[in-house]
Amino acid sequence: MPLLSLLSTARDLYTLSINIFFPRRNEWLLEWLVQRLKEDEGESGRQARTAKECWDFLRELLQAVEPVAVAGTLTRHGIVPLVAKMMGEAKEMTGETTEEVSELLDGMAAVLVLLRGIARSEASITASMRSTPEVCAGTLGTFLEVYGILLGREVRVEQPWIDAVVDLWKGSIWGNADSKKVRSLLRLRGAKVS
Amino acid sequence: MIWSEKCLRPATTLLMDPNADSALKKVLESMIAEYVFSPEILYPTTSTQKQAAAEPSTQDLIPLLAPLREEDTSMSGTSELVNIPYLPLLFRISIDSQSTKRCKADMSVVNILFTALLSVSPILDLRSEVLGVSAAGGDIVALLLQVLTKTGTALPSTTLSRIITKFANLTSQDPNQVRWLLIREILTIDFDSFLHPSVASLTSDLFSALSRATPSELVSNVLELVVDGFVKARDILKFVDQWTKRLKSGSEEDVWRGDALARVFAAKVESSLTSPQILKTVNRLREEQQWVILDAVLRGLRREDTETQLLATGVLEAVVEAARKDAAEWRAWRLLVRIGDIKPELLVPAIEDAVWLLRADNRWKEAVFASEVLMRVLDRTDDEDALEGVNMVVDMAAEALEKLQGWDGTIATVDDQNFGLAVAMAVTGGYLSVLEEIDRNHRNKFVDSLFQAALITQDSSASTVNARQICQAMVGKPEIYEYPAVKGIGVLASVNSKPFNDRIQTQYYLASLQASLHFLQLQKIC
Numbered sequence: 001m002p003l004l005s006l007l008s009t010a011r012d013l014y015t016l017s018i019n020i021f022f023p024r025r026n027e028w029l030l031e032w033l034v035q036r037l038k039e040d041e042g043e044s045g046r047q048a049r050t051a052k053e054c055w056d057f058l059r060e061l062l063q064a065v066e067p068v069a070v071a072g073t074l075t076r077h078g079i080v081p082l083v084a085k086m087m088g089e090a091k092e093m094t095g096e097t098t099e100e101v102s103e104l105l106d107g108m109a110a111v112l113v114l115l116r117g118i119a120r121s122e123a124s125i126t127a128s129m130r131s132t133p134e135v136c137a138g139t140l141g142t143f144l145e146v147y148g149i150l151l152g153r154e155v156r157v158e159q160p161w162i163d164a165v166v167d168l169w170k171g172s173i174w175g176n177a178d179s180k181k182v183r184s185l186l187r188l189r190g191a192k193v194s
Numbered sequence: 195m196i197w198s199e200k201c202l203r204p205a206t207t208l209l210m211d212p213n214a215d216s217a218l219k220k221v222l223e224s225m226i227a228e229y230v231f232s233p234e235i236l237y238p239t240t241s242t243q244k245q246a247a248a249e250p251s252t253q254d255l256i257p258l259l260a261p262l263r264e265e266d267t268s269m270s271g272t273s274e275l276v277n278i279p280y281l282p283l284l285f286r287i288s289i290d291s292q293s294t295k296r297c298k299a300d301m302s303v304v305n306i307l308f309t310a311l312l313s314v315s316p317i318l319d320l321r322s323e324v325l326g327v328s329a330a331g332g333d334i335v336a337l338l339l340q341v342l343t344k345t346g347t348a349l350p351s352t353t354l355s356r357i358i359t360k361f362a363n364l365t366s367q368d369p370n371q372v373r374w375l376l377i378r379e380i381l382t383i384d385f386d387s388f389l390h391p392s393v394a395s396l397t398s399d400l401f402s403a404l405s406r407a408t409p410s411e412l413v414s415n416v417l418e419l420v421v422d423g424f425v426k427a428r429d430i431l432k433f434v435d436q437w438t439k440r441l442k443s444g445s446e447e448d449v450w451r452g453d454a455l456a457r458v459f460a461a462k463v464e465s466s467l468t469s470p471q472i473l474k475t476v477n478r479l480r481e482e483q484q485w486v487i488l489d490a491v492l493r494g495l496r497r498e499d500t501e502t503q504l505l506a507t508g509v510l511e512a513v514v515e516a517a518r519k520d521a522a523e524w525r526a527w528r529l530l531v532r533i534g535d536i537k538p539e540l541l542v543p544a545i546e547d548a549v550w551l552l553r554a555d556n557r558w559k560e561a562v563f564a565s566e567v568l569m570r571v572l573d574r575t576d577d578e579d580a581l582e583g584v585n586m587v588v589d590m591a592a593e594a595l596e597k598l599q600g601w602d603g604t605i606a607t608v609d610d611q612n613f614g615l616a617v618a619m620a621v622t623g624g625y626l627s628v629l630e631e632i633d634r635n636h637r638n639k640f641v642d643s644l645f646q647a648a649l650i651t652q653d654s655s656a657s658t659v660n661a662r663q664i665c666q667a668m669v670g671k672p673e674i675y676e677y678p679a680v681k682g683i684g685v686l687a688s689v690n691s692k693p694f695n696d697r698i699q700t701q702y703y704l705a706s707l708q709a710s711l712h713f714l715q716l717q718k719i720c
Contacts, residue, residue, distance in 0.1 A: 133196045143201035144208055144222075149212050162218050168198075 001051045002044035004051055008066045011057060024099040026067045030061040034073055038082045049086045050100070062114050067122035070115075075124065079115065080139070082106060082133035082169060087142040087165075089113055094149045096161030099147065115153070121181035129171055140165055197229040198258040206262065206280040224283065227291035230258050231680070235304060236292070250303045255310040262314040278318075280339040281311050281694065292660055320356055321527065322621045332361040339379035354380055354387040355396075364399040370577045372403050374412045378419060385423030401436050405444050414454035421458050427536045430466040434475065438484055451486055451525075459487075461495030469500045473509055480513045485525040487556030492532045501536050518544035520553055524605065527563030534570035541571050545579045552586055558608045561590075569625040572632075584628055588706065591617035592636075592643035595661065601685045604657040618644050622668045630677040644668075666674055 001091055012018045012030055022028070048054050061072055068141040074112070086108060088103050112129075119125040149159055205222045208214045232333050237248035262278070281384040292299035299307075312318040317331045335357060338578065342348060358364070358380060363371045377400070380387050387393070388400050391466050401421070407413045424433035437459075440450045472491065479488045486656055493500055505512045510533055516534075517526040527548075536539050548564035551557050568583035593613030601612035608616050618640075621629060648662035674680055 014448055021697055117673075134200075136198040137196045140197075144201060144204035146212070147218075148204060148207050148211065151211055157215065158213070159217070162215065162221075167220075 003040055003048035003054070004044065005059065007048075007051075007053060012165075014057075014061065017103050024069075026061055026064045027066075027073070030065050030070065031076075032072050033058055033061060034077045034082065038077050039086070046089050049082070049167070050104055051102070052103040053105045055104065055111055059111050059114055062111065062118065062189070067125065068120050069116055071124040071128060073120050074115075074128035079112075079129055080135055080172075082163075083112070083168065084131075084135050084139040084142075087139050087146065091142050091149075092144050094146060098150055098153050098155045102152065102155055102158075105146075106158065109158070109160040109164040112167070113160060116167070127169070129168070131168075132173055133169075134170045136169045139142060180191045195258060197225065199261055202226070202230065202259070202261045202663060206284065210280050216299060218306070218398055223287050224534065226287050231256070231288040231291045231307065233292075236306060240588075243496045250300075250306045252306050252310045252313070256313050259310055259314050260357060270422065272643075278315055278334065281314070281334055282341050285311055285338050285341045288343065289347055293345065297346050298345070301348050304342070305350055305353055308349060308353065311338070320353070320360065330627050332363065332376045335361050336373065336376040338378045338511065339376070339383060343379065343382055347497065348383060351384060351387060355393070358387060358396065359617045362397075364403045367402075367406070369403075369406045369408050373409065374407070374410075374416055378416050381416065381419035381423060383424065385419060389423040389427065397436075401440060404449055405440050407449055409447070409449050409454065413449055414452075414458070414663075415717060417449060418458045419454050421462055425462050430462065431471070431475065434479075434487060437487055438479075438482060441486055453505065456486065456490035456493060459490040463491050464496055466468060466498065469497070469503050471501060473507060474502055475507050476504065476513065480509075480516050483516065483520060483523075485517065485520070485523055485529050486585035489525060489529045489532060491529045492529065492536070495536075505537060510536065515538050516543060520545065520546040521554070521557070521560060522713055524559035527551075527560050527567065528605075531563050531566045531570060532570070534567060538570050538574035541567050542575065542580075545577065545583055549579070549586065552583070554589060556609060556610075556686055559605055560610055562605065562620070563616055565591075566620050566625075570621065572628050573625055581632065582699050585632050587617060587630075588621075588632060588636045588640040590614075592639045594646045595640075595643040600658045600660065612659075613649070614643065615661065615664065618661070618664045618668075619659065622664055622671070626668075626673055626677055634679070641680070691711045 009018075009034070010029055013020075013022065013025060033054070037045075037054060039045075054114055064115055067075075086104070089102055093101050093104075117124060117131060119129065141162070147162075205226060209219055224610055235258060236250050238251055238254045239248045262280075285307065288311070289304060292303050292307070300693065309320050310333070312320050316322065316329070318335065339349075339357075346478040357376070361378075362373050362376055363378075366372055377388070388396055390397075392713050402422075404413070404417065421430070421433060423432045435657055437450060437455075440448075463472070472495070475492060476488065495504075514530060514533055517529050520526040528542055530544055534605060548567045551564040554561075563583075565587040568580050568587055571580040572584050573578055581625050594610060594612070595612050595618070596614075601607065601615045603619075605616075629640070644661055645665060648665040651660045651662040668674065
């Protein structure tokens with residue numbers, strides 16, 4: 001079944017509107033949502049990833065679940081590939097609507113900001129927010145294209161959107177062996193020049 | 195490589211967008227500096243080579259800039275399409291990334307950056323042998339060169355020569371194809387690229403292109419830089435030689451005869467030549483009857499000792515003798531007016547020629563300056579012939595004012611219909627005193643005609659000179675109150691002409707009141 005059609009049921013479960021015994025309910029919901037968002041293909045997957053309510057629900061679940069459990073889920077599924085997919089789909093959406101794209105980027109940024117906050121108490125989350133430079137560069141590039149399109153249509157671009165995507169890229173190269181090499185060479189060249 | 199492939203193009207697009215967030219722009223600039231123009235990329239090493247021994251190269255940089263590469267339009271013949279406005283921005287970022295507070299980017303590195311950036315367009319690629327006939331291409335290269343000037347960096351002379359050959363279109367017979375913006379930037383960076391003795395053919399091409407050029411502000415800038423170049427090379431006389439050569443051919447409207455060049459040259463002449471050199475040059479130019487250059491030289495004289503030497507050695511006298519006999523050239527007469535600024539008495543021998551010119555048919559341009567020569571002499575001497583001459587001038591002017599047409603204020607368009615306006619402008623500008631000295635009937639006739647012409651003047655564009663403007667300027671001048679006859683005639687003319695422009699009357703009476711107060715104050719002080 002399409003993820004979006006199950007979302008209201010999932011929400012009922014989360015808000016205890018459905019009265020059933022369900023141990024570690026929120027952990028399960030988080031795992032289910034992240035996995036479905038990441039893995040659902042086709043039109044239903046695209047619709048789910050580009051729906052603000054999915055990102056809002058994800059944020060609520062992240063707040064409700066213990067950091068350790070969040071880290072486990074993100075280690076298994078990762079968040080960056082999900083953001084990367086969403087960004088590509090958001091770019092396609094700009095042809096039809098800019099308002100929904102803005103809302104979507106708001107939702108995405110809120111999730112990433114929250115994760116950065118949780119990462120302060122659970123270090124392994126930082127690691128799970130990293131991905132390969134290829135994926136993060138692709139996400140950043142696509143975001144810059146979306147930014148350009150939104151600017152062209154006089155839509156306000158919010159600072160948290162920028163910070164969220166730039167941080168993803170920085171996270172991908174932080175500690176990277178090549179990046180270290182570049183920095184050491186920069187220092188070497190700087191010393192030579194001065 | 196990954197960042198460049200995915201992000202470079204959208205990043206440059208955003209950097210060019212004035213509405214993009216400035217904080218993001220800073221981040222993007224630093225990313226470009228780090229991932230595209232890093233030392234590791236600019237100084238590629240082999241597996242056995244140490245980084246310190248590496249030489250700058252485009253080897254790794256050009257592939258990184260590939261996402262910006264345009265379609266090869268030169269192959270399809272549509273080479274006009276060059277749409278890469280972000281190149282100057284990238285060039286600035288790249289230079290900044292290689293500069294420190296203490297040390298500017300090295301010329302060899304700047305050369306690498308420049309070559310690599312141009313490689314993004316097949317039309318601009320310096321490595322290609324295809325000539326850059328594209329106007330936009332040449333102008334984009336000029337914008338890149340402006341970055342060099344702003345950042346205080348430089349390119350090797352070989353690269354500058356290559357740019358000139360490829361983009362300047364110096365030898366094009368179509369003046370619009372010559373890239374003056376580019377030429378200006380290259381001259382600003384290194385005038386030797388064009389003017390060094392080793393590139394004589396390029397110097398010659400530049401002068402030929404200037405001869406074909408349509409005068410404009412940009413071309414005037416280039417002329418100024420050319421003159422500067424010769425001044426810096428301590429060889430301004432070589433420029434005079436080239437100038438002389440170009441004046442022997444060409445058209446009346448070319449840049450060599452224009453006021454812009456004379457102004458630029460005049461500003462440099464005295465600081466570039468010693469007094470003996472000036473004397474020698476003036477003598478030579480007189481022999482060759484080069485009135486345009488002589489005019490520019492005399493216009494630039496400020497030192498008293500140079501003027502004294504010119505007078506003491508009889509050089510100026512000789513110039514007057516030669517110029518007054520050249521009735522066919524109005525510039526010779528303009529030169530005489532200039533000499534009148536130094537010593538009006540020298541012009542006395544020219545009075546006879548001036549009167550002859552005024553009587554000649556269709557010599558209106560020369561007549562304007564001949565009139566001024568007469569007024570200059572009368573202003574400073576009691577010469578009877580000059581007085582007769584000026585009487586004649588004001589009569590001719592009065593007659594011309596009666597058949598007045600509009601005038602654009604340029605000497606090139608002076609004729610029998612606007613001669614009166616030209617004389618009236620000269621009188622208002624500096625010879626109000628001669629009106630006081632001439633015969634009353636001539637004065638009345640001239641001033642009446644001028645005020646009548648002002649009365650019938652229709653409002654016209656600001657670029658056109660008309661009698662109303664001249665009258666307003668005349669009555670607005672405080673000196674007019676020093677000349678009772680002129681003042682009286684002005685009052686009569688303005689009162690008699692009832693429907694006369696109110697502004698002139700108001701202005702006249704206000705100015706009159708001011709002058710009276712001023713006069714009373716002076717009396718009090720005395």
